[in-house]
Amino acid sequence: MHEQSQAADVAQDRLERQLFHLKTLYDISREMLGETDTGRILKNFLLMTTGNFGTIDGFVLLRESGSGGIGHYSCVGFNEERGRGLETRGESLLAGRVGDAPGDASLITAEGLPASVVCSLSFTVDEDCTGLLGLGSKIVGEPYSDEDNDLLLTLVNNLVITLKNARHAEALRSAYEEVSSLNRAKDKMINHLSHELKTPMAVVQGSLKLLGRHLKGAPGEKWKRIYDRAERNLDRLLEIQDEVDDIVHGEAVGGYHLLRRLLDGCGDELEVLLAEKGTEGAVVEWLRGRIEEVFGSRECEPEEFSLGDAVFSRLQRLAPEFSHRRIDLGTDIDAGPRVFMPREPVEKVLAGLVKNAVENTPDGGRVTVAVQRQGECVRLKVADTGVGILADHRKRIFEGFFPTQETAQYATKVPFDFNAGGKGADLLRMKIFSERYSFDLKMDSSRCILLEDPENACPGDIENCARCQKEEDCFESGGSTFEAVFPVAPAGSPPGK
Amino acid sequence: MAMEEVQVSRQGSLAVLDIRGYVTKTSGVPMKTAFAGLDPAVYRSVLFRFDKETYVNSEGIKTIIDLLLEAGQAGQRVGITGVSDHFEKIFGMVGITKLTRIYKTEEEAVQDLTPEG
Numbered sequence: 001m002h003e004q005s006q007a008a009d010v011a012q013d014r015l016e017r018q019l020f021h022l023k024t025l026y027d028i029s030r031e032m033l034g035e036t037d038t039g040r041i042l043k044n045f046l047l048m049t050t051g052n053f054g055t056i057d058g059f060v061l062l063r064e065s066g067s068g069g070i071g072h073y074s075c076v077g078f079n080e081e082r083g084r085g086l087e088t089r090g091e092s093l094l095a096g097r098v099g100d101a102p103g104d105a106s107l108i109t110a111e112g113l114p115a116s117v118v119c120s121l122s123f124t125v126d127e128d129c130t131g132l133l134g135l136g137s138k139i140v141g142e143p144y145s146d147e148d149n150d151l152l153l154t155l156v157n158n159l160v161i162t163l164k165n166a167r168h169a170e171a172l173r174s175a176y177e178e179v180s181s182l183n184r185a186k187d188k189m190i191n192h193l194s195h196e197l198k199t200p201m202a203v204v205q206g207s208l209k210l211l212g213r214h215l216k217g218a219p220g221e222k223w224k225r226i227y228d229r230a231e232r233n234l235d236r237l238l239e240i241q242d243e244v245d246d247i248v249h250g251e252a253v254g255g256y257h258l259l260r261r262l263l264d265g266c267g268d269e270l271e272v273l274l275a276e277k278g279t280e281g282a283v284v285e286w287l288r289g290r291i292e293e294v295f296g297s298r299e300c301e302p303e304e305f306s307l308g309d310a311v312f313s314r315l316q317r318l319a320p321e322f323s324h325r326r327i328d329l330g331t332d333i334d335a336g337p338r339v340f341m342p343r344e345p346v347e348k349v350l351a352g353l354v355k356n357a358v359e360n361t362p363d364g365g366r367v368t369v370a371v372q373r374q375g376e377c378v379r380l381k382v383a384d385t386g387v388g389i390l391a392d393h394r395k396r397i398f399e400g401f402f403p404t405q406e407t408a409q410y411a412t413k414v415p416f417d418f419n420a421g422g423k424g425a426d427l428l429r430m431k432i433f434s435e436r437y438s439f440d441l442k443m444d445s446s447r448c449i450l451l452e453d454p455e456n457a458c459p460g461d462i463e464n465c466a467r468c469q470k471e472e473d474c475f476e477s478g479g480s481t482f483e484a485v486f487p488v489a490p491a492g493s494p495p496g497k
Numbered sequence: 498m499a500m501e502e503v504q505v506s507r508q509g510s511l512a513v514l515d516i517r518g519y520v521t522k523t524s525g526v527p528m529k530t531a532f533a534g535l536d537p538a539v540y541r542s543v544l545f546r547f548d549k550e551t552y553v554n555s556e557g558i559k560t561i562i563d564l565l566l567e568a569g570q571a572g573q574r575v576g577i578t579g580v581s582d583h584f585e586k587i588f589g590m591v592g593i594t595k596l597t598r599i600y601k602t603e604e605e606a607v608q609d610l611t612p613e614g
Contacts, residue, residue, distance in 0.1 A: 016583055016586050016587065017586075017587075020587050020590070023554060027554050027556070047522055047555075048554075048556050049555070050559050051554075051557070051558040051560075051562070051591070052555040052591070053591070054558070054590065054592040054593070056562065076559070139562070139591065139592025139595050139596065140590070140591070141592075
């Protein structure tokens with residue numbers, strides 16, 4: 001009876017010990033979950049392990065094979081001098097262990113460590129990182145049992161997993177920082193390039209206009225063709241430059257402030273001098289506007305305005321630009337809903353969406369522009385019955401410089417022509433506007449079923465489509481809808497001009 | 498429940514630290530703070546008064562071991578009372594009982610730890 005009671009006590013003690021060990025294992029797993037600071041991981045691990053086994057001294061260190069030195073070190077119970085000695089000895093002990101399979105942890109006989117370190121265990125985190133754990137003797141004076149060693153190996157395997165996660169997190173963080181830094185450098189370079197191009201392009205544009213005026217009376221039509229080609233391509237360059245400026249959030253160009261100061265200081269004198277050459281009227285005001293337009297900053301002030309009115313007015317100015325196309329432009333515009341944001345980006349978004357729709361819709365097709373309130377949002381929707389976008393391209397459509405057509409297909413480069421296309425920067429600009437001015441941009445598209453075979457091409461006119469019997473056949477075969485969803489202006493927003 | 502603060506009461510040269518809740522590395526901080534405030538020249542002995550609900554994990558145990566060693570170096574006597582049977586066994590297993598004595602009752606501890614008791 002007495003023996004039975006003793007056996008029960010022993011079993012009870014064993015159970016309680018195992019329970020405590022399991023709790024340590026649980027605590028280590030839980031506390032280290034999501035921890036990415038290697039120094040903190042090692043310190044916590046050491047505290048728990050020494051507490052679990054009841055030891056006063058302990059250390060853990062990590063060696064990086066790349067740098068050939070100790071990357072992290074944590075110790076308890078050792079004074080500073082002995083701690084430094086441990087670090088040096090541990091480093092040389094681990095130097096010979098590169099090449100072990102990741103995750104391998106094993107008890108080792110670590111010669112050269114202080115006599116108080118009675119249990120040593122090496123482990124491999126990955127091919128570049130190995131570690132060493134050393135524990136002092138137990139306060140109770142017992143040696144480490146097989147059961148202790150098994151637990152220690154399990155604890156260290158947990159440590160290895162946590163360290164691996166931390167190293168991956170660190171690698172990700174470092175890669176992200178590098179990408180961010182490269183991105184900043186790229187933005188800076190594009191911004192600089194854009195500014196550098198701005199002044200000579202403005203000069204070329206002015207010179208070309210002047211040349212056109214001089215040549216107006218010249219005989220023959222040959223120069224006109226050359227002139228138109230130059231003007232068309234310059235417009236295209238200016239358009240790209242304008243898009244890039246919006247994308248990089250262009251600030252005022254270097255010469256802007258100087259020109260403004262000159263104009264402010266000698267406006268009257270300039271007007272008098274120009275009058276001598278026969279140029280009269282509000283020249284200075286015109287000049288001021290042009291300087292603002294060409295060299296000014298892209299900062300826009302938000303204001304409250306009717307989205308429907310702004311869209312309607314912009315559409316009226318835009319429609320003549322594609323009057324050479326047979327596109328049925330439908331509108332469903334509610335002038336009621338008001339938004340609070342800068343007007344210029346809204347107008348650019350509308351122009352970009354309409355241009356995109358027209359350029360992707362064959363003659364005989366339909367483009368519909370709608371503005372409707374829905375709850376606390378105002379939706380600007382531009383739908384077309386065009387060729388639609390390939391499924392693979394849909395995911396990348398807002399990435400920028402991603403043309404949805406092959407470059408050979410938009411060879412004419414005349415805006416609003418079918419397949420005129422572009423470099424795709426316009427859609428990237430819209431995406432950037434949406435992030436900058438907090439509105440949503442959505443797209444839904446289905447590729448024309450008749451174009452599923454990449455060999456087939458849309459002829460650009462429904463009348464010439466061999467597969468369409470009537471216009472409706474084209475309307476039902478595919479199309480795209482782009483939506484910009486703006487929040488309704490909060491009550492009390494400053495009204496627009 | 499994590500331990501947020503440690504109550505200290507004084508009985509002559511004996512300081513009594515009330516340790517409740519869940520003793521971990523983080524919650525061991527108030528224990529260390531309270532202990533650091535006890536001048537060894539004034540408080541010759543310290544009693545850690547647990548209750549049966551107090552839970553101590555391995556980090557908490559390491560904190561207690563460190564405090565016991567610190568007290569020993571400062572020449573203070575330390576006692577523990579109020580721990581559950583489970584933790585009495587664990588304290589024995591990790592060697593805390595080698596560093597200090599666990600008293601069955603508070604009266605016994607006070608009597609032993611104070612010269613006036």
